[in-house]
Amino acid sequence: MKIEVTLGIDVGGTNTAFGFVDVNGKCVAESSIQTKAQNSAADLFSRLHPEVEKLYQTISDKYLLKGIGVGAPNANYYRGTVENPPNLKWGVVNVVEILKQYYDVPVAITNDANASAIGEMLFGAAKGMKDVIVITLGTGLGSGVVVDGKLVYGSDGFAGEIGHTVYDPNGRQCGCGKKGCLETYASATGIKRTVMELLATSNEDSALRNVNYNDLDSKMIYTSALAGDKLAIEAFEITGKILGLKLADAVAVTSPEAIVLFGGLALAGDMIISPTKKSLEENLFHVFRNKVKVLPSGLPEGNSAVLGSAALIWNEIIKLETITI
Amino acid sequence: MKIEVTLGIDVGGTNTAFGFVDVNGKCVAESSIQTKAQNSAADLFSRLHPEVEKLYQTISDKYLLKGIGVGAPNANYYRGTVENPPNLKWGVVNVVEILKQYYDVPVAITNDANASAIGEMLFGAAKGMKDVIVITLGTGLGSGVVVDGKLVYGSDGFAGEIGHTVYDPNGRQCGCGKKGCLETYASATGIKRTVMELLATSNEDSALRNVNYNDLDSKMIYTSALAGDKLAIEAFEITGKILGLKLADAVAVTSPEAIVLFGGLALAGDMIISPTKKSLEENLFHVFRNKVKVLPSGLPEGNSAVLGSAALIWNEIIKLETITI
Numbered sequence: 001m002k003i004e005v006t007l008g009i010d011v012g013g014t015n016t017a018f019g020f021v022d023v024n025g026k027c028v029a030e031s032s033i034q035t036k037a038q039n040s041a042a043d044l045f046s047r048l049h050p051e052v053e054k055l056y057q058t059i060s061d062k063y064l065l066k067g068i069g070v071g072a073p074n075a076n077y078y079r080g081t082v083e084n085p086p087n088l089k090w091g092v093v094n095v096v097e098i099l100k101q102y103y104d105v106p107v108a109i110t111n112d113a114n115a116s117a118i119g120e121m122l123f124g125a126a127k128g129m130k131d132v133i134v135i136t137l138g139t140g141l142g143s144g145v146v147v148d149g150k151l152v153y154g155s156d157g158f159a160g161e162i163g164h165t166v167y168d169p170n171g172r173q174c175g176c177g178k179k180g181c182l183e184t185y186a187s188a189t190g191i192k193r194t195v196m197e198l199l200a201t202s203n204e205d206s207a208l209r210n211v212n213y214n215d216l217d218s219k220m221i222y223t224s225a226l227a228g229d230k231l232a233i234e235a236f237e238i239t240g241k242i243l244g245l246k247l248a249d250a251v252a253v254t255s256p257e258a259i260v261l262f263g264g265l266a267l268a269g270d271m272i273i274s275p276t277k278k279s280l281e282e283n284l285f286h287v288f289r290n291k292v293k294v295l296p297s298g299l300p301e302g303n304s305a306v307l308g309s310a311a312l313i314w315n316e317i318i319k320l321e322t323i324t325i
Numbered sequence: 326m327k328i329e330v331t332l333g334i335d336v337g338g339t340n341t342a343f344g345f346v347d348v349n350g351k352c353v354a355e356s357s358i359q360t361k362a363q364n365s366a367a368d369l370f371s372r373l374h375p376e377v378e379k380l381y382q383t384i385s386d387k388y389l390l391k392g393i394g395v396g397a398p399n400a401n402y403y404r405g406t407v408e409n410p411p412n413l414k415w416g417v418v419n420v421v422e423i424l425k426q427y428y429d430v431p432v433a434i435t436n437d438a439n440a441s442a443i444g445e446m447l448f449g450a451a452k453g454m455k456d457v458i459v460i461t462l463g464t465g466l467g468s469g470v471v472v473d474g475k476l477v478y479g480s481d482g483f484a485g486e487i488g489h490t491v492y493d494p495n496g497r498q499c500g501c502g503k504k505g506c507l508e509t510y511a512s513a514t515g516i517k518r519t520v521m522e523l524l525a526t527s528n529e530d531s532a533l534r535n536v537n538y539n540d541l542d543s544k545m546i547y548t549s550a551l552a553g554d555k556l557a558i559e560a561f562e563i564t565g566k567i568l569g570l571k572l573a574d575a576v577a578v579t580s581p582e583a584i585v586l587f588g589g590l591a592l593a594g595d596m597i598i599s600p601t602k603k604s605l606e607e608n609l610f611h612v613f614r615n616k617v618k619v620l621p622s623g624l625p626e627g628n629s630a631v632l633g634s635a636a637l638i639w640n641e642i643i644k645l646e647t648i649t650i
């Protein structure tokens with residue numbers, strides 16, 4: 001009997017990665033093509049189709065495709081759409097309908113952060129947990145909220161925007177038009193802005209005084225912090241302090257067993273987890289104290305996005321099978 | 326055939342109200358006894374039992390008891406317990422076990438705010454909605470969060486503590502030990518504190534300058550505001566502004582269709598709803614704007630707590646019957 005797999009597709013601004021993943025989260029084959037952000041969604045998926053077929057041929061003697069999960073920016077789970085993604089010239093497009101032209105299996109779509117959350121729940125750090133919040137610390141701050149084993153989509157399919165909860169109503173300008181959103185502080189971009197602020201307010205010597213804003217990235221700040229650069233270390237501490245404060249608010253809403261940190265900035269490990277955990281505990285309502293784990297992602301760094309997208313549709317299939325039984 | 330009813334019990338610091346409620350939220354008989362907060366839980370329920378029996382006798386020719394729901398402070402739904410309630414000398418006690426000694430029907434317990442949330446969902450302003458947040462503005466600020474038609478209990482049964490999300494980490498001392506919790510601003514007590522602050526910071530003449538802190542209540546502030554007292558009106562505006570800001574954070578987590586305001590301070594109607602709604606919209610992430618309703622409670626003022634407790638167990642019974650079908 002063939003082993004069942006799902007196809008996970010992760011649509012990024014530059015590349016679209018895809019791979020076949022079994023129910024245990026093992027990726028048995030993967031590849032990628034250019035997204036070509038200036039072109040339409042129809043163009044992407046028409047170019048993707050033969051590549052997926054080619055890859056499937058290499059495994060189809062042993063594996064059987066059961067469903068397709070897509071992670072994409074500004075995706076709406078309920079409608080199957082991607083709606084005006086900032087980095088793709090797609091407008092509003094129904095991705096599920098496009099894919100249904102090519103494949104006769106269940107298809108689901110959600111945004112990258114939600115896909116990561118389901119990935120962590122099925123295959124990663126939140127395996128077996130029913131209540132968890134996954135935070136992706138990339139260019140921005142994305143989040144996926146799991147309640148009672150199910151991703152929270154909310155009334156409109158857009159729940160889980162913890163990056164746009166407000167840390168300081170008079171604070172930093174956010175790309176969304178508001179001021180002081182959490183993601184302007186706690187993200188790869190946020191920590192860069194914090195470094196700039198520290199360069200202005202402190203007299204501390206730092207290797208980062210030789211780097212301009214555009215060249216600076218969160219990996220450099222991490223490397224400097226590891227080398228003992230006090231200003232870089234303080235930037236991580238401030239980031240964790242603000243992140244922990246706002247995560248305490250989110251815990252008060254859904255009371256998760258754990259918070260999983262995912263994405264580029266989360267690769268700094270304890271450098272970011274330790275101050276986040278400290279601030280979280282300080283700001284938690286007493287009934288939640290010493291209960292909420294703060295964990296690094298349990299997904300392999302290389303193909304976590306493909307695993308998340310594959311997990312999205314695995315989760316749907318598992319739900320269906322449970323109901324049938 | 327007899328009409329099915331559930332028994333709703335609302336345990337308060339002074340009185341314990343109870344009543345029989347049908348599946349449409351009609352309370353067919355109700356009464357109350359003294360709680361006697363210094364006595365044990367066992368004492369309360371042993372005194373309650375004959376009173377419940379007496380009331381049931383008056384309706385049992387037409388009605389059949391299907392289950393019992395209890396709303397009580399510091400109640401834990403998962404464990405069936407009440408745990409160290411601030412106003413009752415109960416310690417940790419399993420209320421469901423106590424009630425099971427007297428009644429051979431399903432029993433469930435939750436805290437007052439969660440019971441209200443289920444009440445609003447089944448019988449009140451949130452009827453038919455699947456995603457909603459209910460805020461009770463009483464002495465403190467309680468909340469019940471409904472996601473996909475189900476109350477969120479979280480990993481430990483204590484989810485929904487929006488009153489203890491942080492508005493200002495350096496702000497007002499909260500009874501919980503933290504500083505600047507939302508309930509120190511947005512609650513009947515919170516608006517009193519805001520009036521005191523305004524009496525200090527402003528030179529505005531006000532009838533409230535003749536009232537001492539202990540005598541002042543939120544109804545007086547409302548009456549003054551209705552009479553055009555500028556300071557009282559400003560107190561409502563500040564309260565709504567802060568409440569709206571923090572509710573925007575909660576919307577970003579679960580994306581509800583509506584927020585229902587319940588409890589004493591919510592009786593001020595538009596005086597509190599209007600500034601709350603304005604501030605909510607200003608602080609919402611753009612995808613949520615112009616979507617989230619802010620509604621007054623749809624439960625009758627007199628027995629809303631009994632209806633909420635009855636709704637809790639109706640909700641369990643309906644779930645069971647749906648699964649059986």
